Amino acid sequence: MTKKQDITPEDVTIIIPTLNEEEGIGKVIDAFKKLGYGNILVIDGNSKDRTREVAGEKGAKVIVQSGKGKGQAVAEAFSMVDTDVAVLIDGDGTYDPNDIEEMLEPIRRGVAEHVIGNRLVNFEDGAFTRLNLFGNKVLNWLFRFLYGVELYDILSGYRALTRDVYKNVNLLKHGFEVEAELTVETLANGFSIIEVPINYHRRHGDTKLSPLGDGLRIGRTIAELLVRYNPAKYLYFLGVFFLLLGFISGVYVVYEWLNHVSHDLLAIVTAILVLGGVQFLVIGFVMSYMFKVMVEIKRSMRQK
Numbered sequence: 001m002t003k004k005q006d007i008t009p010e011d012v013t014i015i016i017p018t019l020n021e022e023e024g025i026g027k028v029i030d031a032f033k034k035l036g037y038g039n040i041l042v043i044d045g046n047s048k049d050r051t052r053e054v055a056g057e058k059g060a061k062v063i064v065q066s067g068k069g070k071g072q073a074v075a076e077a078f079s080m081v082d083t084d085v086a087v088l089i090d091g092d093g094t095y096d097p098n099d100i101e102e103m104l105e106p107i108r109r110g111v112a113e114h115v116i117g118n119r120l121v122n123f124e125d126g127a128f129t130r131l132n133l134f135g136n137k138v139l140n141w142l143f144r145f146l147y148g149v150e151l152y153d154i155l156s157g158y159r160a161l162t163r164d165v166y167k168n169v170n171l172l173k174h175g176f177e178v179e180a181e182l183t184v185e186t187l188a189n190g191f192s193i194i195e196v197p198i199n200y201h202r203r204h205g206d207t208k209l210s211p212l213g214d215g216l217r218i219g220r221t222i223a224e225l226l227v228r229y230n231p232a233k234y235l236y237f238l239g240v241f242f243l244l245l246g247f248i249s250g251v252y253v254v255y256e257w258l259n260h261v262s263h264d265l266l267a268i269v270t271a272i273l274v275l276g277g278v279q280f281l282v283i284g285f286v287m288s289y290m291f292k293v294m295v296e297i298k299r300s301m302r303q304k
């Protein structure tokens with residue numbers, strides 16, 4: 001592998017999943033070529049417009065994905081390329097190819113293996129609909145709450161990944177959950193991840209995303225994928241919930257007892273809730289520790 005600081009455009013493949021993006025794809029490819037990035041792979045979802053034609057004319061390698069959905073396209077592209085770095089970007093002109101050097105910088109400096117372009121710092125008016133912006137904020141908040149990792153734009157489509165990352169992530173989701181899954185897989189495998197601010201523009205052509213349907217699916221995916229990152233977290237949440245109930249009923253039982261009223265059954269229930277809650281926390285702690293060790297082992301095995 002090339003030394004990280006020496007990564008040049010030849011060591012990078014630009015991967016662009018497209019579905020009916022004839023209006024935007026040409027400009028995206030032109031911009032990368034102008035910057036010297038000539039390895040461009042367009043993985044198309046059987047577009048009914050001129051997307052493949054335009055991409056081919058502009059000099060990109062064009063293939064039709066073998067399955068359906070953005071996630072499947074990305075997974076297929078990862079299996080086909082073999083450069084030191086893969087950069088993922090949409091074909092709709094919303095992301096700015098000119099941000100590529102900022103995207104690669106953390107990899108060159110060796111501070112991260114997966115870089116996410118954060119759109120939420122500097123976006124053009126109208127780039128997000130109100131619903132999309134709100135949905136993005138909620139989903140990122142949910143992610144931070146569940147995973148305890150400080151990331152603010154986990155659904156961004158502009159990413160740079162080292163070979164280690166893109167060859168090791170296991171992408172099982174086929175649709176727009178792919179960004180969430182990429183993020184979780186990276187963390188679960190012990191790779192480092194960082195966000196850099198990027199520009200974000202209005203899209204050319206029509207969106208393929210259904211904000212409510214896909215938003216809900218992504219939310220469910222974030223909760224479900226926690227099992228790959230740290231399953232002990234479920235036990236923590238359960239433990240806190242039990243303790244909270246135990247605390248409320250405990251306060252009530254003691255308060256009543258001070259007023260000379262005894263609630264025997266509720267006192268027993270309180271004890272069960274508190275002991276159960278503590279047990280969940282302790283088991284969660286042990287499990288979390290085991291999981292961390294496993295991630296460390298995976299990491300050091302990769303480095304050999």
Ligand SMILES: Nc1nc2c(ncn2[C@@H]2O[C@H](COP(=O)(O)OP(=O)(O)OP(=O)(O)O)[C@@H](O)[C@H]2O)c(=O)[nH]1
Pocket residue numbers: 016017018019020021043044045046065068069070073089090091092094127132157203206207208209
């Ligand atoms: N190959 C492939 N690409 C897809 C598919 N669905 C969407 N894409 C592409 O994936 C990228 C992201 O899709 P968008 O519709 O822009 O979704 P988004 O960026 O979340 O939503 P917008 O805010 O509307 O841009 C675009 O380049 C799409 O053309 C698919 O099924 N297969």
Ligand SMILES: [Mg+2]
Pocket residue numbers: 090092094157203
């Ligand atoms: Mg888009």
